[in-house]
Amino acid sequence: MASLTTSDPQPRAGTREWIGLAVLTLPLLVLALDLSVLYLAIPDLSADLRPSGTQQLWIMDIYGFLIAGFLTTMGTLGDRIGRRRLLMIGAASFALASLLAAYAASPEMLIAARALLGITGATLMPSTLALIRNMFLEPSQRSVAIAIWVTTFSFGVAVGPLVGGVLLASFWWGSVFVLAVPIMVLLLLAAPFTLPEYRDPDPGRMDWRSVALSLAAILPLIYGLKELAGNGLAWTPALLSLAGLVSGVVFVQRQRGLAAPLVDVRLFKDRSFTAALTLLLFGIMAVNGIFFLFPQFLQMVEGLSAMQAGLWIIPLALASLIGSMLAPFAARAVRPAVVIAGGAAVSVLGFLLITQVSATAGIGLLVGAGVIAVFGLSPMGVLATDLVVGSVPPRKAGSAAAMSETSGELGTALGVAVMGTVATAVYRDEMAGALPADVPPSVADAGRDTLSSALAAADQLPPAMADDLIETAQQAFTSGLNVVGALGAVLMTGLVILSLVLLRDRPRIGTPAKDDEVTDDDSRAETTVSGTGGL
Incomplete structure (x- = not known):
């Protein structure tokens, strides 16, 4: 890593940089919408393309798999060829892949298009975050820019179901993919005039192994x-x-021996960098464990439609927006460790309230608990991301942004895997001895598997017996949700301690730290190409 000092203040961003930030929010909206609108389109596209069960799973999953897989590569590639150039190449490719998906004539074609969307989507997130790192060198401005970056994504996820519902009510299922095209075209038109170019002047050779x-x-x-x-x-x-x-x-062992590694593992020697990635990993793990179960509870326990469930998620998005935007200002008054730990302590209360949700009167309490948990977690997302990209020299911003995003993807996967497995185990344990003896064995086996299987199996039973099965299954699912809430509270308590210990030396935002800001020499080592120009 470069020599670090605090001798000179960093230049403040001007009007062009803030306009550029607005442009950088465009691909975030597209990625967020793509994560949520497809769930609503699945019934229509399934009726049209008739995919098998396995094909339907790949249509849903391959996008996220390939985004996660290519984040590291694309972040480092942006450091080499230029972050604006990579962003524009990715935006153009994403638009073309969206059209391919929209007009797919077979399940195989749609799976291939979704795969291309995943690969091209992996260029967008690290490019936008790395450009923010380079455009906003002054820490207090950078933290606000990152807060806007985070809230844009949260807003897109929240409104996705609503936007998807409106599109599907008026157009065919492919319209949810066409939506990305005009947004990406706008990005391509605006980027050359509003975004400067940055690249590492001495990146070394790309190591394809x-x-x-x-x-x-x-x-x-x-x-x-x-x-x-x-x-x-x-x-x-x-x-x-x-x-x-x-x-x-x-992979890690190989990086240690390379002169130009794909990931500079020496960055992990910085305690703040490592702590921030850890907070992102486990914070996202905790909240996504709940988000994995949240819509299932709303639809299969409360009986809401997908559109209605989407409306109930809006309060959580608003809580995320408020918590995220308050975080950088709070961290100017007190140390980031205190802001993160205080927010995590608030989220503990939200997770504990989830342990009290019941199957018969749970929607208000669950949404309220979710609002508290998300509000408390939001400062962690903003400030930890700021610590990750702010702890590295600008020339390493692409790689650091990719590591931040990869940590988030792993946190999402762990949240679904660990919390989902726990919830399923609790459900099956409670269902094992709870079903009436006169329930047919095949129906009982389905009912013990998952709540969705129980609801489907209930159609084969007489009304009174079906009601008993559904009520028992809903109570068992809610018990699993309660246990996951308790685990989330324990995990967040650990993050309170972790942030206070590992980030104790980080000063308030805007206050110089001993090992915080890069020198002007390091900043100038970055190749900057301003002005207009295309790819």
Whole structure:
């Protein structure tokens, strides 16, 4: 890492940088919408393309798998070829892949298009975050910019179901993909005039073996964790996860011996950098464990439609927006460790309230608890992300941004896998001895598997017996949700302690730290190409 000092203040961003930030929010909206609108489109596209069950799963999952797998590669590639250039290439490719998905004539074609969307989508997140790091050098401005970056994504996820519902009510299922095209065109038109170019002047050669190893580490690990969450403990996903971990160890060892590594593992010697990535990993793990169960509770226990469930998620998005935007200002008054720990302590209360949700009167309490948990967690997301990208020299911003995003993807996978597995285990344990003896064996077996299976199996029973099965299954699912809430509270309590210990030396935002800001020499080492210009 470069020599660090605090001798000179960093230049403040001007009007052009803030306009550029508005442009950088465009791809975030597209990625957020793509994560949520497809769930609503699945029934229509399934009726049209008639995918098998396996094909339908790949249509849903391959996008996220490949985003996670290619984040590290794309972040480092942006450091080499230029972050604006990579962003524009990714935006153009994403628009073309969206059209391919919208007009797919077969399940195989749609799966291929979703795969392309995942690969091109992996260029967007690290590019936008790395450009923010380079455009906003002054710490207090950078933290506000990152807060806007985070809230934009949260807003997109929240309004996705509403936007999807409106589109599907008026157009065909492909319209949810076409939506990305005009937004990406606007980005391509505006970026050359509003975004400067940055690249590492001496990046070294791209190590393609490291690229292969990174894919061999991330893809089987994410896939294995997701399969463990969906189908329980089994040899194949467990071995895949293990293979991913082994590939990860080999990847790290290789990076240590390279002059121009794909990931500079020396960055992990910075305690703030490592602590911030850890907070992101486990904070996202905790909240996504709940988010995995949240819509299922609303739809299968409370009986809401997908659109209605989406409306109930809006308060959580508003809580995230408020918590995220308050975080950088709070961290100017008190140390980031205190803001993060205080927010995490608030979220503990939200998770504890989730342990009190019941199947008969739970929607108000669950949404309220979710609002408290998300509000408390939001400062962690903003300030930890700021610590990650702010702890590295500007020339390493792409790689750091990719590591931040990869940590989030792993946190999401772990949240679904660990919390989902726990919830399923609680459900099956409670259902094991709770079903009436006169329930047919085949129906009983389905009812003991998952809540969705129980609801489907209830159609085969007389009304009174079906009601008993549904009520029992809903109570068992809620018990699993309660246990996950307790685990989330324990996890967040640990993060309170972790942030106070590992980030205790970090000063208030805007206050120089001994090992915080890069020197002007390091900043100037970055190649900057301002003005207009295309790819």
